[in-house]
Structure formats: C-alpha cells, structure tokens
Amino acid sequence: xxxxxxxxxxxxxxxxxxxxxxxxxxxxxxxxxxxxxxxxxxxxxxxxxxxxxxxxxxxxxxxxxxxxxxxxxxxxxxxxxxxxxxxxxxxxxxxxxxxxxxxxxxxxxxxxxxxx
Amino acid sequence: xxxxxxxxxxxxxxxxxxxxxxxxxxxxxxxxxxxxxxxxxxxxxxxxxxxxxxxxxxxxxxxxxxxxxxxxxxxxxxxxxxxxxxxxxxxxxxxxxxxxxxxxxxxxxxxxxxx
Numbered sequence: 001x002x003x004x005x006x007x008x009x010x011x012x013x014x015x016x017x018x019x020x021x022x023x024x025x026x027x028x029x030x031x032x033x034x035x036x037x038x039x040x041x042x043x044x045x046x047x048x049x050x051x052x053x054x055x056x057x058x059x060x061x062x063x064x065x066x067x068x069x070x071x072x073x074x075x076x077x078x079x080x081x082x083x084x085x086x087x088x089x090x091x092x093x094x095x096x097x098x099x100x101x102x103x104x105x106x107x108x109x110x111x112x113x114x115x116x
Numbered sequence: 117x118x119x120x121x122x123x124x125x126x127x128x129x130x131x132x133x134x135x136x137x138x139x140x141x142x143x144x145x146x147x148x149x150x151x152x153x154x155x156x157x158x159x160x161x162x163x164x165x166x167x168x169x170x171x172x173x174x175x176x177x178x179x180x181x182x183x184x185x186x187x188x189x190x191x192x193x194x195x196x197x198x199x200x201x202x203x204x205x206x207x208x209x210x211x212x213x214x215x216x217x218x219x220x221x222x223x224x225x226x227x228x229x230x231x
Contacts, residue, residue: 004159033218042120042206042221043160056218091159107152107159 003027004094004108005074012114019079019086021111025094029106032075034067037089037110049075050098082115089113118143118209122222130230131199137192137225139207149190150208150219151181160206166190177201202229 003026013019025032030051035043036059048056049069060067064082069075079086089112095105119142129135141147148167152160164175171183181192190207204226208219 035219035221040223042122042223043208043219045218045220048218093160105162107161109157109159 004029004092004106006090006092006108006111008111009109010112010114012116013082014116015083016081019082019113019115021077021079021090021092021113022074023077023092023094023108024074025092026096026106029094029096029104031095031098032069033093033095033105034075034077035091035093037091039088043091046077055098079113082113084115087113087115118147118220120207120209120220120222122205122207122225124225125223126226126228128228128230129197132196135192135194135197135201135227137205137207137227139190139192139222140188141190141207141209142188143209148210149181149183150210151175151179151190151192152206152208152221153177153203154206154224155203163192163205197227197229199229199231202227 005024007022032049034046036046037043045059047060047067052071064080066078089110091110093105093107121140123138150165151163153163154160163179164173166173166183174180179194181190183190204224206224207222210219
C-alpha cells in the first residue's frame with residue numbers, strides 16, 4: 001500500500017485558512033476514494049472520484065469541502081475556511097476499477113490535519 | 117443504513133496467546149465484510165474479506181474470520197499472536213451501492229502485545 005502517496009503527512013492550519021490535501025494513486029489506478037477519520041471514530045467515506053469525474057460525493061460536507069481528480073496530476077481534497085472540527089486524519093485509497101471484490105483497493109498513509 | 121460496531125476499544129494479549137477481535141454489523145442484505153490492519157504511520161492493509169460461500173475465511177499473516185449471519189458478526193481470530201501484530205484493527209462493511217470500495221468502518225480495536 002506504499003504505492004498510494006499522500007502529502008503532506010501532517011498539515012497545520014489556523015482557523016479560516018485553506019487546506020489542500022494531495023493523493024497520488026498507484027500507477028494504473030483511475031479510481032480514488034477519500035475517507036476521514038475523526039478522533040475516536042472509524043473512517044468515514046467522503047467522496048469517490050474517477051478521472052475528471054465525481055462519482056459519489058454523498059459523504060462530503062455540503063459546504064467548504066471539494067474534491068477533484070484531474071486528467072493529469074494527483075487528486076486534491078480542498079477544505080476552505082477550516083474550523084477546529086475539521087481536524088482529523090484524511091485517507092485516500094485507489095483502485096484500478098470499481099470492482100466489488102476490493103482486492104485491489106489500496107490505502108495511503110493519510111494526512112493528519114490539525115486546525116489551531 | 118449500514119453500520120459496524122467494534123465493542124473493544126483496546127485489547128492486550130501476551131505473545132503466543134490466542135486472539136479474537138469482535139465485530140458486529142448492521143446491513144439489509146448480504147454484506148461484503150472486511151478486516152483491515154493499520155500499523156503506526158501506515159495506511160490500511162487488507163487482512164481478509166467475505167463476500168459469499170464458506171463462512172470461515174483465511175487471510176494474510178495467519179488471521180481468519182468467521183461470518184455468522186445469525187449473530188450479525190464477523191470476528192477476527194488468530195491462534196498465536198506475534199509481537200508484530202500490535203496495531204489497530206478495523207472491521208468494515210461495504211456493498212451498499214454496488215461497489216465494495218464505499219466502506220463503512222468500525223471505530224477500531226487497538227491491539228497491544230506483551231512479551
């Protein structure tokens with residue numbers, strides 16, 4: 001799973017600033033998923049993207065959060081005007097297809113966002 | 117809506133002892149069930165999964181899990197724990213929208229292994 005690269009590993013922002021989290025999927029993977037892990041909670045699905053398309057954003061907060069996966073470059077999760085409640089670990093996962101068997105779903109090491 | 121409960125937040129076992137981590141799920145149809153392990157500073161690694169068929173599934177690193185529909189459980193077991201098994205373990209359920217990659221995770225169980 002070291003193939004899914006997330007950066008930065010740690011990100012500190014003050015309230016009101018913007019946070020940009022990057023995820024480079026494994027080579028050959030065109031499906032990307034973002035999950036958020038709040039303290040003392042399990043991972044929660046946020047959004048599922050396929051190259052240049054948002055497939056499912058049912059887990060994304062309606063405001064301040066957006067995600068993209070451009071034709072070239074990494075997937076970006078953007079949080080505008082961060083608040084303390086956004087402090088969490090954000091994980092990205094990638095797969096080559098939307099297969100239901102999940103064997104080829106790999107997770108990155110996550111980005112820990114801390115909002116001061 | 118699907119949900120997963122891991123009732124044990126923290127478990128400590130001695131090296132060489134057996135291990136069982138509990139997982140209960142709520143899901144309207146036949147679920148896809150998974151166990152993941154997360155070592156410090158690492159991403160999640162898939163240990164094993166259940167989709168259908170034999171209710172006892174074997175995974176990597178000597179782990180196994182048993183699907184019990186009547187109890188809505190999918191407990192993870194290992195006969196003899198090694199110190200390197202110390203990590204956080206997550207149970208997950210998927211399949212709601214046709215892709216098992218949109219997963220619902222439990223809150224995790226942190227395993228500590230004493231020598």
